[in-house]
Structure formats: C-alpha cells, structure tokens
Amino acid sequence: MDTAQSENLRCDVLVIGGGPAGSTVSALLADKGWRVVLLEKERYPRFHIGESLLPMNLPILERLGVLEQVEAIGIPKYGAHFVSDDYPDQDQTYYFSFALDKNHPHAYEVRRSEFDHLLLKNSASKGVEVHEGVRVTHVELADGAVVQAKDEHGQIRHWRARQVIDASGRHTFLATRLGSKQKNPRHASAAIFGHFKNAQRLPGRDAGNISIFWFKHGWLWMIPLHDGIMSVGAVCWPEYLKTRRATPPEDFLWQTIGLCPGVSERMQSATLLGEARATGNYSYCSSRLYGDGWLLVGDAFAFVDPVFSSGVYLAMNSACLGAEVVDARLRDTAAAPRLARAYERRVRRGLRTFSWFIYRFTAPPMHHLFMAPSNRFRMQEAVISVLAGDVFGKTPISRPLILFKAIYYAASARYLAGSLRAWWRRRRNAGATFTSGTTPLDQSG
Numbered sequence: 001m002d003t004a005q006s007e008n009l010r011c012d013v014l015v016i017g018g019g020p021a022g023s024t025v026s027a028l029l030a031d032k033g034w035r036v037v038l039l040e041k042e043r044y045p046r047f048h049i050g051e052s053l054l055p056m057n058l059p060i061l062e063r064l065g066v067l068e069q070v071e072a073i074g075i076p077k078y079g080a081h082f083v084s085d086d087y088p089d090q091d092q093t094y095y096f097s098f099a100l101d102k103n104h105p106h107a108y109e110v111r112r113s114e115f116d117h118l119l120l121k122n123s124a125s126k127g128v129e130v131h132e133g134v135r136v137t138h139v140e141l142a143d144g145a146v147v148q149a150k151d152e153h154g155q156i157r158h159w160r161a162r163q164v165i166d167a168s169g170r171h172t173f174l175a176t177r178l179g180s181k182q183k184n185p186r187h188a189s190a191a192i193f194g195h196f197k198n199a200q201r202l203p204g205r206d207a208g209n210i211s212i213f214w215f216k217h218g219w220l221w222m223i224p225l226h227d228g229i230m231s232v233g234a235v236c237w238p239e240y241l242k243t244r245r246a247t248p249p250e251d252f253l254w255q256t257i258g259l260c261p262g263v264s265e266r267m268q269s270a271t272l273l274g275e276a277r278a279t280g281n282y283s284y285c286s287s288r289l290y291g292d293g294w295l296l297v298g299d300a301f302a303f304v305d306p307v308f309s310s311g312v313y314l315a316m317n318s319a320c321l322g323a324e325v326v327d328a329r330l331r332d333t334a335a336a337p338r339l340a341r342a343y344e345r346r347v348r349r350g351l352r353t354f355s356w357f358i359y360r361f362t363a364p365p366m367h368h369l370f371m372a373p374s375n376r377f378r379m380q381e382a383v384i385s386v387l388a389g390d391v392f393g394k395t396p397i398s399r400p401l402i403l404f405k406a407i408y409y410a411a412s413a414r415y416l417a418g419s420l421r422a423w424w425r426r427r428r429n430a431g432a433t434f435t436s437g438t439t440p441l442d443q444s445g
C-alpha cells in the first residue's frame with residue numbers, strides 16, 4: 001500500500017461508515033474536541049432497511065440534539081402489535097406505556113434515508129469531516145491505522161489515524177479482514193421486503209404501531225411510514241426463499257404476503273413502490289470487539305434477526321459506549337483498558353438479552369406466551385421493557401425475566417413436538433445459504 005501522507009490527511013479518529021452507529025460515535029467524539037474523519041461509500045440520502053425505532057433510542061437522539069428533527073420526519077409508535085392465524089381474533093398490542101419504567105411510552109417509525117441523512121448532517125455540523133462517496137478499501141493496523149480509500153472518480157486517498165472505528169454495518173469491514181466474523185448458526189434466516197402505497201393502517205392512535213405476524217415460513221412486518229408509505233417484509237427460513245428460483249422478487253414478495261391472511265387483508269388496495277429487495281443469511285457476530293487502535297460499533301460487530309427492532313438502538317448505544325473508550329485511549333488515561341472491557345461486557349449483554357427472545361420467537365411456546373400473555377410477577381411488563389430497549393439501565397427486569405424463561409421452558413414440554421421441530425429447523429438451516437438472485441441487498445441491509 002502506498003502510504004504517502006500529507007499533513008491534512010491526519011486525524012485523531014477515522015470512522016468507516018456513516019449509518020446510525022458511525023454518525024453517533026463521530027458526533028460524540030467531535031463534541032469532545034477530537035479531529036474526526038468519517039468516510040461513507042454512498043451519497044446520502046440512500047435507501048436502508050430498518051425503520052422501526054425503540055423508545056430507548058430517544059434519550060440518545062436527545063443527547064445528539066436531533067430529537068426534534070426526528071419527531072418531524074417520524075410517526076409516533078406506541079407499541080408492537082402481534083398477530084397470528086393460530087390465535088384468530090386474539091391479536092395483542094404490547095404498549096410501551098406498560099413497561100416497568102413508564103417514562104418512555106413511545107418511539108418513532110422513520111424512513112432511514114431521511115433519518116440517516118439527518119444524523120450524518122448533524123455530525124458534520126459538530127465538526128466531523130464527512131466524505132461521502134468514499135469507500136475504505138484497506139486498513140493497516142500499526143501504531144494507530146493507515147486507511148486507504150477510493151473516491152467516486154477512482155482516486156486513491158490515505159489517512160493516518162490514531163484510532164479507527166469500524167461502523168461499516170453488515171459489510172463488517174474489519175471483522176472480515178481480521179477473520180473474526182462468525183456466522184450465527186442459531187439463526188440462519190433471510191428477508192424480502194419493499195415499500196408500498198395504500199396499505200391499510202391500524203386505527204386511531206395505533207396507526208404508527210409496528211405489526212408483526214407469525215406465518216408458517218417465519219414472520220412478517222408492517223411498518224407505517226409518513227407520506228402514506230408502508231414498509232412490508234418477511235423474514236423466512238432460507239429453505240422457503242430458495243423456492244423462489246426464477247420468480248421475480250416483486251412477485252415472490254406478493255406470493256409471500258398471500259400466505260399470511262392477516263397481512264394480505266391489509267394489502268388489498270396496496271401497490272409496490274419501486275423494487276422488492278432481499279437479504280441473504282444474515283446473523284453473525286465478531287469474536288473480537290476491539291484491539292490496539294481499533295474498535296467495532298453497531299452491525300460491524302454483530303447482527304441478529306430484527307423481529308424486535310433492536311438494530312438501530314443497539315448500534316447507537318454501542319456507539320455512545322464506544323466513544324468513551326476511544327476518548328480515554330486518545331487521552332492515554334489508565335482507565336482505557338478497563339473501559340474497553342466494560343464496553344465489551346455491556347454490548348454482549350444487550351445482544352444476549354435480545355437474542356434469547358429472538359432465537360425462540362417462532363417456537364410454539366414463545367408464540368403462545370406472546371399471544372396469551374400473563375402479567376403475573378410483572379412478567380409482561382418486563383418483556384415490554386425488553387421490547388422498549390430497556391436492557392442496560394437500572395430497571396429491575398432480571399427477576400421477572402427469569403420467571404418468564406422458567407415458564408417458557410415448562411411450556412416447551414407441553415409443546416414438545418413443535419419445539420423439537422423448531423429446533424431441528426434451526427439446525428438444518430444453520431448450514432444453508434441463500435442468495436437473493438437479481439436483487440442482492442448490499443448497503444441496504
């Protein structure tokens with residue numbers, strides 16, 4: 001690698017990627033007075049999937065100073081609506097106002113093209129040097145990092161940074177190169193999705209709620225966005241997605257919707273806007289979160305099934321914690337290694353809490369516990385706290401969650417045959433890979 005340097009290409013921190021994690025970590029570090037360069041390979045606004053936020057995202061948006069802007073582009077979301085054909089006329093809405101901590105009763109649904117753009121502009125307004133249309137192509141980790149990138153005209157540029165933060169999302173730039181990325185064998189699903197006009201919304205105050213539907217090949221979502229748009233998608237077992245063969249993705253998405261009466265009923269007058277997109281086998285985790293001069297934040301570290309809309313929140317939360325580690329390293333304080341270890345513990349703990357529910361979401365006992373909930377020992381309030389993202393704070397969720405898990409395992413015995421089928425399906429799919437054919441999802445996932 002040609003490492004010819006010029007003075008103006010030096011920085012304290014170089015951030016790879018300008019999604020929610022990259023914009024958050026750079027804004028916070030610029031606020032602390034560091035010279036931060038952010039390289040984003042796309043030009044914004046650009047499409048991205050992942051439109052449903054969690055209530056615990058809001059304090060982070062406030063800290064960044066963008067809450068009012070998000071309110072202006074978002075639709076208030078007061079809860080998550082769960083629907084299952086196995087439990088007709090029994091759909092359940094889990095309202096965030098019923099969480100253990102009642103202080104965060106809503107979140108927002110946002111178009112990611114707008115949300116990500118306002119976050120990126122916010123980091124630029126705080127002094128971050130943002131370069132769009134610049135793709136990082138090589139990183140050499142020695143005494144900080146030398147980063148090579150290519151702009152849209154094919155010109156190669158280099159930066160020398162004291163710290164490099166990988167926020168490249170599912171592209172997992174550093175974890176792939178370091179060989180630390182591990183496919184998650186416990187959740188090998190894939191997704192197909194699109195934006196629609198004229199899909200039916202829920203009535204009144206519930207109009208902004210996300211709807212989640214179980215169906216025999218996985219689950220579907222409906223997320224209402226502004227301008228009358230509805231994001232609709234399905235997360236399915238790869239074996240089902242493989243049956244698409246030569247079917248155009250748009251037709252396959254409609255066929256999939258047709259398999260779920262709850263969704264197709266609300267889609268009778270709907271039309272697809274633009275193309276349908278798909279993403280392949282997608283759960284993974286990096287075995288390392290940080291090393292000398294580098295750190296991973298957001299999806300660059302791990303990705304789990306989005307059934308509980310946890311991705312953006314976990315990404316921004318890890319960015320907040322990661323900013324503290326990098327700041328301590330730049331100041332060369334003795335606390336830096338301890339902060340890095342605490343960072344790893346917290347990030348992995350948040351992921352574990354969500355994963356326990358996610359891995360079991362389509363298993364019959366969980367299906368039953370969600371559709372026939374009980375608030376004995378405040379179990380339902382604790383589950384809603386998880387759905388709100390309240391997994392890092394002081395809210396006492398542990399005891400009611402232990403009870404919920406105990407009841408889940410007891411119910412597993414009752415649903416033994418179905419549980420074994422779900423377990424066996426997970427195992428069989430663990431090895432399978434799905435290629436999305438004509439519409440690969442790259443930056444959008």
Ligand SMILES: Cc1cc2nc3c(=O)[nH]c(=O)nc-3n(C[C@H](O)[C@H](O)[C@H](O)COP(=O)(O)OP(=O)(O)OC[C@H]3O[C@@H](n4cnc5c(N)ncnc54)[C@H](O)[C@@H]3O)c2cc1C
Pocket residue numbers: 016017018019020021022039040041042048049050051052053054134135136137167168169170171173191193233279282297298299300306308309310311312313315443445
């Ligand atoms: C089907 C599906 C549905 C989802 N639904 C939800 C949901 O409802 N709610 C939710 O919270 N989350 C959801 N998610 C997850 C959510 O999209 C992600 O968790 C979130 O976007 C992670 O943010 P990030 O900043 O880590 O990565 P990203 O948002 O992916 O940002 C990474 C950025 O890095 C850039 N980049 C990549 N490589 C390079 C490079 N070499 N050089 C320069 N730039 C680079 C990319 O262009 C991109 O802009 C969903 C995900 C999927 C796949």
